[in-house]
Amino acid sequence: MRTLPCQTAAEVAERVAAAAAGLRRLTVVGRGSKAAWGVPVEADAVLDVSGLAGVVAYEPEELLLSVRPGTPLEEVQALLAERGQQLAFEPPDYGWVLSRQSAWGTIGGAVSVNASGPRRFRAGAARDHLLGVTAVSGLGETFRAGGRVVKNVTGYDLPKLLAGAFGTLGVLVELHLKVVPAPEDTATLVIRGLSDTEALEALGEVARSPHEATGLAHWPDPSEGARTVVRVEGFTASVAHRIGALAKQLGGRGETEVLDATASEPLWAAVRDGRPVADAAMVWLVSVPPTGALQVLEGARPEWWLLDHAGGRVWLGYDEARAEQAEQVRGALVQGGHATLLRAPEAVRRAVPVFQPRPTAHANLLRRVKEAMDPEGILEPGRMG
């Protein structure tokens, strides 16, 4: 397949316009770290935007980062860390699940899959931090939407639509992101040996408490036993106070331990990246109301699982990738929600809906939105089913 490298926004617009005129289908690639996520795409050419990289403007005092989409995520994070700031949505390293090794992608990729980590239930996902974009439609039109300020309701919120669209609605060429101060301190309360039911009950209690937890996860670990983990972040005195209160509140439930910031870091990176399920042959990412998590586990019967967001996010892992599992997983969404197939061999991803099927009126609306942004259907055809 031909590769079309792009260094500038103008080149992207030119190449997309030419592709639209010639009805040539494009797949858009940064570092290719998420190529195995979604429905396999049949394209005529690869639009390579890895060269469309670099920071356009970083204004720490405005909590604003303007950046080109091909910029590696590690670079963005290192730059922000220098000024004591971070991306609040905690983009995961999906490489662990998709390719069994670390594979940080680009900032554009993280936005395109609407990435989010353990802090999601409190701080939101990429969509909540994308203030504005410049993008190229499927007709090759360069358009701007949103803005460079945090509070803006001028026009439709297209940044939200483009976040999580897997490149099917437009090619991002510049992003304006809200950044936030990084916490001064972090601590984690670990409780061992809780059942899934006990853990969800404890995590739910914490979620409803005023202790402002920013991580609420649980997973069974064959070698070390089940772990239930609660993270608090913020100013040092506040973290000490809250972790103390939580240890007291949950102390009677099982054997507990408090981890400091240094020990917390790798633990939450593992939760963020889905490491407890990363060795499975098939991995699903499920979003449900927190009280629906147990029904998901009971109905979907995974071999490996990780409950995050106090149950609102469930990672499911199977040792064998079978197409029939799609029905089992989706049938287990008793209280609503959606299931996305994250990892599976290509043949399976062709055979089952990777993204949650929708009722007819909703599905038709999704199709018409795609047609509005990409009338010729040349951007990532079929990637989102």
Added chain:
Amino acid sequence: MSTPATERDPRRGALVARLGRFLPPDALVTDPVGLRAFETDGLTMHRRLPMVVALPGSRDEVSQILRVCADLEVPVVPRGAGTGLSGGALPLEDGVSLGLSRMNRILEVDVANRCVVAQPGVPNLAISEAVAGYGLYYAPDPSSQIACSIGGNVAENSGGVHCLKYGLTTNNLLGVEIVLMSGEVVRLGGKHADAGHYDLLGLVTGSEGLLGVITEVTVRVLPRPETARALLLGFPSNEAAGACVAAVIAAGIVPAGMEMMDRLAVRAAEAHCHPGYPEDSQALLIVEVDGPEVEVDALVERITALARGEGATSVRASTSEAERQRFWKGRKAAFPAVGRLSPDYYCMDGTIPRGRLPEVLAKIGEMSESCGLAVANVFHAGDGNLHPLILYDASDPEQIERAEAFGADILRLCVQVGGVLTGEHGVGVEKRDLMPEMFSETDLRVQQRLKCAFDPEGRMNPGKVFPTLHRCVEEGRTHVHAGEVRFPDLPRF
């Protein structure tokens, strides 16, 4: 007396007859006196009688009304509580105003999942009240929260004082049910996070009633912080206050709220309700921090030190809940307080980068002098959202014109310094013709193509947000771009 325009439309008879088949008599307003109550929203300088007002009591009635309107080719203007400040609910003479006020029940308080399911007509504050007993609350708090409806909040993506830390409506929304102009019902989101496909929920939020009618809303509710304290900081200049805002952010502190009032606004508030503001200050900051007591106390100390470093002439921190409320009293009453200085005031809503604050305030001051209308500034300083209040007299048509021109100039200035036309009030009819200041033709065309995906005939709230009407033509693959038609009949400025 001539027949009102609303009664001349030939479709009116058929419309009233067909709606009357399924709507109870009190849900259909057709007499001129009854219609008068719906002629405007919070932007009272624009008034127009709708042809008919329909007040559905259920989603199914909404769907039926829309099917009838689609069939008769009658446009529809959705309306919540009518508190919007940009004219988004301004009626159409040949249209149906669809009021959601009768759909005002809270359907479910789900404590375990930390969310509330409500009909669109439920007032914003009622949601917090419904969960207060569980130590929970709904964070977005527009100043009209006693009256404004949650459905209207979604349509406008409303903000409030606390959105600096807790986000706008869109960041606190889990799901909606909408009815499209075709009458089809679509549920977006639910009690879970993320769309799992295109984020249509995010797109519909803040779409100002142009994409669909919201018939149900699910919002997330948060644990109430352990404690909150406010600081009242007086500064000798706007520059010093602006520098303090920057210093707080630079110190890694995201306060729950950070509000600024200029000298005129402070004086008006003090005269109106005596909150005890330092009247010798040129600029006043109210900074609120919330969370665990140990954190709040430490932050109060840090912010106090930062304020003194920036030359604050007056520093007070609340030591009781009553005192905190008193600090806010003047800010919350700022609009009516300014209203006492002048027969009318016109509230603007641009957002600017925080760092440009002193410069923009200085320019607004110059503009005020040259156009001869006073302006008081109340400002969500933490997120750069300005609310200049232009003082004028609406009984003088020339002053209305001058106030509108001054307002437009302020918004142009906001865009010039890297900001936007509206931070939380919406575009509506008010800023519609200023959209080209911020967006190119291409930008607007792409947005309007999305409108076509929801409402191909352009019958949902036409004449709002976009300065030109866009025809959704579907002729093979040569789509849409052609055929933009001006609205000759709509007022503009």
